[in-house]
Amino acid sequence: MPAPSYHVNFELTDQFFSAYNINPASIAQALQQHPDVRCLMLNVFRELQHPDSNAIISLQQLLLNIVSDTSRLLLPGxxxxxxxxxxxxxxxxxxxxxxxxxxxxxxxxxxxxxxxxxxxxxCTLGEYRRKLKINRAIEKMNQSFYTGAQLAYASGFADESHFIRVLKKMTGLSPRYFKGEAQLR
Incomplete structure (x- = not known):
């Protein structure tokens, strides 16, 4: 049985794009190329689970982080x-x-x-490499049955405890969170 999926729709006005000097096409590129996109989207999901008076500004910052960081790597120069x-x-x-x-x-x-x-x-080179590994882990959590140690190893981490620490730091979520949705054993 496939894991349930969640969909988040952002409705962005022209004023948003002009206020932050963002090309709307860069958002699509950012979502495809940003190494943090999965972690940032999990943070969006977590923010939406417990909305408060700061939720809108937090969501806005997360979206801007995705777009602004990636836009540097898309510049012609x-x-x-x-x-x-x-x-x-x-x-x-x-x-x-x-x-x-x-x-x-x-x-x-x-x-x-x-x-x-x-x-x-x-980020630093080490942080970037950890982001790539966490992306692979999140992909695997949504596709397969793994024990925590197997998932850590398949994602390039030396041990499960290091994997858990990095996952929590980047997403704010522990592997237990994914257990129901991703069937992590």
Whole structure:
């Protein structure tokens, strides 16, 4: 039996787009390319479960985070090496890749990557890699039957406790939350 699904519709006015200088087309690209999109959408869901007077501003911030962070990687002036680094990290999300190896492939010094990575990705290299792994874990939670340890390993984490800590930090939810919806054992 498939897991239940939830749908959230955002109705955004032209004023929203103009107030934040956002191209509406960038939202679709952001949702497809942002490494945090699953975690951010889980935060949206969590916010909607217990709405209060701050819910609208929280939802607005979550949406802006998705769009603004991704828009930096879509700008025409982004160096090719940044795109290369993104592709390498996304393609090899489950491999151990060193900063030195990444710098050789991208053709830049490791210090350059360390210095400028947060400018383009809004996080450190380690945080970005953990985001990619959590995305894989969320995909697997919605597709298959896994024990916690199996899910952690299949998602590239060394152990279950580290996986749980990172999942809670990024989504505010523990694996137990997904147990009913994703049939995590």
């Amino acid at each position: 982004i160096p090719a090496r940044v795109k290369t680094i993104k592709e390498i990290l996304n393609d090899r999300w489950n491999e151990t890749i060193t900063l030195e190896e990444l710098s050789v492939i991208a053709g830049v010094h490791p210090v350059t990557i360390s210095k400028y990575f947060p400018d383009y990705f809004s």
